Amino acid sequence: MKAEINEPTKTKPTIPKRVSLSTSHNSAKGTAGSKSAGNTPSSSPLVSKDVLTSKNVQKRRNLKEELNIDDEEVINVDGLDEVTASEGGLSTPKGQCPCFNTGSKNALLIKCVKCTQAFHPTCVNLNGLTKAIEKRSEAEAFSDFLKIFPRISQCNEELKESASTVEFFNEHIKHLVINEDSYKVQSQKLNHMETEIKLIKQGMDRLSKLSQEKNELEIPKLEILKQMQVQLQDFIRSNDNKDSKELSECSAGAIKDALADINRFGLLLEKNSSSIRLEIDSLKEVIHQQVHAKEEDKKSNEISFDRIDSIIADINAQLHSISDHVCPKGSLGVAVNVDGDRSDMQFSPPLTPNTASPHLVSTLPTQGPACDPYIKYVEDVVTDDLREKLLQVLETSSADFTSVGGSRDVLYFGEHGYWYTGAYHKARTIPLEIQDLIDCVRPSLPNTRSWINSCLVTRYRGPNSHIPMHSDNEASIDPESDIITVSIGQERTLKFIHTASSAESSLTLKNGSVYVMSRLSQEIWKHGIDPLEGLNEDTEDLNNVDQDQLTDHDIERPADSLMNRDEVRYSFTFRHVAPFFKNSTVIVGDSNTKYIKFGKDAGTLGKWLPGKRMWAAKIGDIPSPKDIGPYRNIVIHSGINDIRDDFNRASNRALIGQLKRKCDDIQKFYPNAKLHLSLLLPTKSPHVNVRVRELNSLFIDFVFNRNNMFVIDNSVLGTQNGCMPSKYGRFLRNGTPLANDVVHLGREGLRLFCMNIKRCIVQRGERQSVERFRGRSGDYRDALIRGGRSPIFHRS
Ligand SMILES: O=C(O)CCC(=O)C(=O)O
Ligand SMILES: [Fe+2]
Incomplete structure (x- = not known):
């Protein structure tokens, strides 16, 4: 560094001071107040440690506030405070400037390298040097900032990671809350159903009592009539034999008429009582069926109850592991439950995931009867x-x-x-x-x-x-x-x-x-x-x-x-x-098929598509062919529940394997049935949609490698990004879209979904082309293709 003397000092005119910091300079004293232009010091001047430190402390404080980083970690930077010692040229103010002005305690003094006389920089006209020294400290602060920059970015990354983990964690708490709600609703429904069953059973008891009473009333009457009939017949026979004169022709005729009347009355009574009995029997039968259906309903609800329980347990288990990840020491860290009270969090022990689904095993015997030849x-x-x-x-x-x-x-x-x-x-x-x-x-x-x-x-x-x-x-x-x-x-x-x-x-x-x-x-x-x-x-x-x-x-x-x-x-x-039974259809599917109605009225699939729905929340739940029944069309819409859960979800490969076994069973049993695989619907969650796309691609690939199987394309229910728009989802009563529900269709979505199903069934026989799924622009199919995950799209 060079110390330049630029202009004469104006501050102390009484004692002219000049200092030359050149190597040729002999006496600072003798030249004090004079200019020594072009001279340079032989070594760099030293800067007062105090001055440098106060500036840097301020800078670091600012930095610390900006990054919110712990004091110790940020301030403890090597080298910045030790710039002075080895460089020479400037020293702490041991000596005094010949101007004798000692007013400022922290005034900077420059020592002559030859004679060690100290001067105020201004006294020897070295203002530029002061600035340079200040600049130097800024540069050093910057270089130090660069030194710690990698650490700052690392901290930043870690922060981001924790934020996403926390987000993820909160997402699961949300699920937990939603599941708890549905748990309550299910439980109310179940109670309601139980009361209904009790009522029907009471009704049945009353009816069977009634039918018994009725029979008890009718039977004695019939008995009396029969006895009367026998007595009269005996009477006539005995009188005929005796050929009695007392019995006039007329009275014999009257008795015969009476007998005929009794016969008719008896027959009528018998017919009536048997028709009443039949009616009561058929009524009983209907009620029996109703009770049975209700009980079946209750059972299936209990099953879904179990499912909810296991989902909640799964979520709890995963919350445990997330909390361990976020806060290894065991506290729940930044994630709080809905009430904001961490101590309320209760974790139930995780359930063992059910990996061995009974549905994976075909229930059909390869040999021997699966049902009797006649009933x-x-x-x-x-x-x-x-x-x-x-x-x-x-x-x-x-x-x-x-x-x-x-x-x-x-x-x-x-x-x-x-x-x-x-x-x-x-x-x-x-x-x-x-x-x-x-x-x-x-x-x-x-x-x-x-x-x-x-x-x-x-x-x-x-x-x-x-x-x-x-x-x-x-x-x-x-x-x-x-x-x-x-x-x-x-x-x-x-x-x-x-x-x-x-x-x-x-x-x-x-x-x-x-x-x-x-x-x-x-x-x-x-x-x-x-x-x-x-x-x-x-x-x-x-x-x-x-x-x-x-x-x-x-x-x-x-x-x-x-x-x-x-x-x-x-x-x-x-x-x-x-003729319309040629279109008979069974829809085997998850909750999005729950509200599809068969029938001939408005809001149903119509007279020309008769059929029934069957429940299969997951692919493994698809019923056995015997339970499905001999329908001409079998629609399968399951799979979202196999992949939407972040944890314990089966791999795509396992799911396709499971689906294959189910379809093999069905097609072996019903070789003439047409199997329609409905592609998973777009959801409102881009996160879930990534998996939807992956599985759909594999579904398409699967279907196009089989006979008598068709794809129901639901891409129309997605936006350009492959997400379900809220207009196809569910709404609150006040018309607000239900943001929490990312998978369920509302009225409009359901209408489109039904149209897709109908179209696929009605177009039976028309060979579907895989080309169709390669898409053109702007819809879910394209999003599927842009994902580029499916092997199908890379095939020639
Ligand atoms: O006559 C019978 O009992 C059998 C008739 C029959 O199998 C048929 O018409 O399909
Ligand atoms: Fe037959």
Whole structure:
């Protein structure tokens, strides 16, 4: 550093002082007050330690306040306070300036390197030097700031990290609170349901008491009547035998009339009491079903209760680990619970995560029956009278029968037209006699599920008449119904074969009997009737008929007169048949499918999409095929609950594996059903959406590698960023969007979701293209693609 003398001092004119700091300078005293331009000191001057320290302390204080860093850590910087010693040239003011001005205690003095005389910088005209020294201290402060900068940035990073951990922690507390709320709601519902069940049970008890009382009242009356009847008959017989003159013709007639009246009255009473009994029985049945349904409901609620419990326990366990992470010493640190009171936090012990889902194991036996070939067989259900009437009606409408397979004929009655063995049978009103037959057999089949709207009459002309092994699995039959068949005429044997194991079973069909098969059993068993005498060449294959290709074929059959009434068998098969059952749909899904309604009114999926909903909160909860039922369309919408939980969530690979097993089971059981996999819906949380996108990509990949499986694309429910906009979510009553609920659809969202499902089902058969999911611009699909996580999008 050079000390320049720039201008003469004006401060002390009485004693001119000049100092030369050059190496050639001999006596500071002798040249005091004179200029010595261009001279430089041989070494750097020393700056007063006190001055430097006070400036730096101020700077550091500012820095400390700005960064909010502990005093000790920031101030304790090496080197800054020890600049002076080794550099020489300036010293602490031991000597005095020859100006004799000692007014300022901290005045800076400059010592001559040769003669050690001290001077005020101003006295030797060194103002510039003072500034330079000040600047130097600033530069040094800056360089020191640079030295500690990495530490500051590190502190900053750590702060940020803690902030995000705290945010995460708070998020979980929020979940905990939400879960607690739903816990309370569920518990209220459960209590309510329990009261309802109690009420229904009380009602049932009252009813069965009533029915007993009724019977007790009616039976003695009937008994008395019967006794009277016997007495009168005896009386008439004895009088007839005696040929008594006392008994006039007239009184005998009156007694006979009375007897007839009593008979009629007795019959009426019997009929009434049996119809009352039937009514009470069916009422009881309905109530039983209701109680059962309520109890099932209660059970399923209890299951979700367990789930809530386990979720809360999981969250608690995770809160523990987060709190350990944030505050290793065990205090809860900056995170507080909703009340702000840390001591209130209660942690219950974590539950062991349920890794072995029972649903992972297929419940279907690979061999052997999964259900019985028929549900019920009852003999003598048709009265002789009705049988005779039916035979007469059928014999007079013989010409209306259509010959099938060469040995039997069919005649169809029903609300809707019906395709059967390659022929279309148009709708035709069920005759009164056949309606009587329904009324006649119904009391024998109290638990049968059938809303009969059709009757197929089959005429087996004689011993050679037969029907090949087949299943009644037509798409137009109600998937949840039973098939009822009444036999009249020649006794025949119905054979059953279990399709998977080839196990056989048979049932003798007596004249006047009825048997019931479930629609589900048609997926497992085949049935048929062999000819009684030697088998004719049989080319008929009922289950391999392309119904749209074949037309009605009428094969020559013997004239009615050649048919022997004793050898003929008529079967009356009652079914619930309608064209819209071809679209029958089961929706297996999570809470976003909970409010989807089936039916024909506004707000439902409509008459042309009949079906039912089934609960599957997670992929592992998808029910077994047998429980799902023989629906034409099976929609699966599960998975968000498998991934939205930050902890204990299954890996995508495990989930796809689980889904594959479920779909394999379903498709093996129902090879003709169409399986629709609904993509996970966008949520309001970008954090969850990352996983939604990942799993959806794998879903798409999965579906396009399988047959008879389709994707329901829900991208329309997302914004450009792939988030669910609040307009599709839930709202409070006052119209505020429910920000806390990030996954559930509101009314509008649900409407769109239903439209997507409907569209996918109605477009069945149209091959979906994976290209469609590559997207174009501005929607969820694109967000999915921009994520670039799916292998599907990298395939050529
Ligand atoms: O006649 C019978 O009992 C069986 C009829 C039958 O299986 C059918 O029509 O599909
Ligand atoms: Fe059949």
